[in-house]
Amino acid sequence: MIAFPNIKINLGLSITEKRPDGYHNLETVFYPVALEDALEIRTFPNADRKFTLHQHGMEIAGNPEDNLVVKAYLLMDKEFHLPPIEIHLYKHIPSGAGLGGGSSDAAFMLKLLNDHYQLGVSEEQLEVYAATLGADCAFFIKNRPIFAEGIGNIFSPVELSLNGYQIMIIKPNVFVSTREAFSNIHPHRPKYPVREAIQRPVQEWKDTLINDFEASVFPQHPVIGEIKEELYHQGAIYASMSGSGSSVFGLFTPGFVLPEIDWGTDVFCFKGTLNK
Numbered sequence: 001m002i003a004f005p006n007i008k009i010n011l012g013l014s015i016t017e018k019r020p021d022g023y024h025n026l027e028t029v030f031y032p033v034a035l036e037d038a039l040e041i042r043t044f045p046n047a048d049r050k051f052t053l054h055q056h057g058m059e060i061a062g063n064p065e066d067n068l069v070v071k072a073y074l075l076m077d078k079e080f081h082l083p084p085i086e087i088h089l090y091k092h093i094p095s096g097a098g099l100g101g102g103s104s105d106a107a108f109m110l111k112l113l114n115d116h117y118q119l120g121v122s123e124e125q126l127e128v129y130a131a132t133l134g135a136d137c138a139f140f141i142k143n144r145p146i147f148a149e150g151i152g153n154i155f156s157p158v159e160l161s162l163n164g165y166q167i168m169i170i171k172p173n174v175f176v177s178t179r180e181a182f183s184n185i186h187p188h189r190p191k192y193p194v195r196e197a198i199q200r201p202v203q204e205w206k207d208t209l210i211n212d213f214e215a216s217v218f219p220q221h222p223v224i225g226e227i228k229e230e231l232y233h234q235g236a237i238y239a240s241m242s243g244s245g246s247s248v249f250g251l252f253t254p255g256f257v258l259p260e261i262d263w264g265t266d267v268f269c270f271k272g273t274l275n276k
């Protein structure tokens with residue numbers, strides 16, 4: 001059985017307070033975009049170990065046991081005593097990009113196992129499992145535009161459709177550690193709460209919808225800020241860093257012909273159309 005874990009972008013990201021457990025409360029709108037990995041599982045009867053992971057495409061740092069798809073499998077195995085499996089992960093989503101690629105792989109693994117072995121776990125329970133694997137992992141269970149608060153796992157509906165908008169995502173060859181990025185943040189209440197700013201016309205987002213990580217990440221890695229500027233220069237109606245970086249996305253009005261830009265070597269570029 002195969003699935004296609006997609007990315008999220010953050011439309012606004014306010015870090016509002018540091019919690020006693022070291023994590024941070026935040027406010028954001030998660031929006032799914034069809035830049036996808038491919039994840040396949042097969043039962044591997046009589047295998048001498050519980051899982052075998054075959055990785056393809058972009059490299060991921062760390063041992064197979066550290067891979068979030070394996071952590072997701074071991075979590076479900078503990079609860080449901082699953083048979084041994086063979087996993088194929090085709091990695092197209094860049095890491096350290098703020099696109100939630102690892103979290104998405106993990107959430108889709110939970111859903112794949114639930115479907116393949118007919119475990120009957122509800123979406124709500126899958127969200128609970130997902131939240132133990134990563135702060136933004138639970139979003140990928142329902143995988144639709146949503147307002148999130150808490151550490152990124154408390155959801156409420158949002159009235160928003162960007163169906164037909166064009167998107168360009170650029171990731172320079174810069175790795176931003178999410179943990180490090182949070183450690184440079186001074187939490188505060190935003191001037192324009194994300195939940196309110198998102199209801200305004202997209203043309204107004206440039207002045208009201210803010211990603212708090214930009215203030216500390218741009219000075220450390222000026223190239224990221226330069227990409228954002230360039231996206232506006234090319235006609236983006238809204239541009240922002242996603243998550244803790246280092247990727248930047250630009251939204252363009254429906255029908256806009258996305259420009260061909262030479263971003264240089266080692267720069268990842270994705271172009272697509274939003275469909276939610």
Ligand SMILES: C[C@](O)(CO)[C@H](O)COP(=O)(O)OP(=O)(O)OC[C@H]1O[C@@H](n2ccc(N)nc2=O)[C@H](O)[C@@H]1O
Binds near residue numbers: 028
């Ligand atoms: C920044 C975002 O991309 C916004 O969508 C996400 O909140 C990141 O979520 P994530 O990658 O799933 O984060 P995790 O892998 O759970 O956490 C990585 C590290 O980031 C910090 N962290 C993460 C989420 C959060 N709400 N507060 C934090 O302080 C913690 O130090 C944690 O050890």
Ligand SMILES: Nc1ncnc2c1ncn2[C@@H]1O[C@H](COP(=O)(O)OP(=O)(O)OP(=O)(O)O)[C@@H](O)[C@H]1O
Binds near residue numbers: 062066178
């Ligand atoms: N399946 C996976 N795909 C990508 N990274 C993984 C995976 N499993 C574990 N990791 C580890 O998680 C780290 C962060 O990966 P991820 O792709 O989620 O980054 P990110 O873009 O910073 O995401 P986020 O928006 O959640 O902060 C990587 O450095 C890698 O070591």
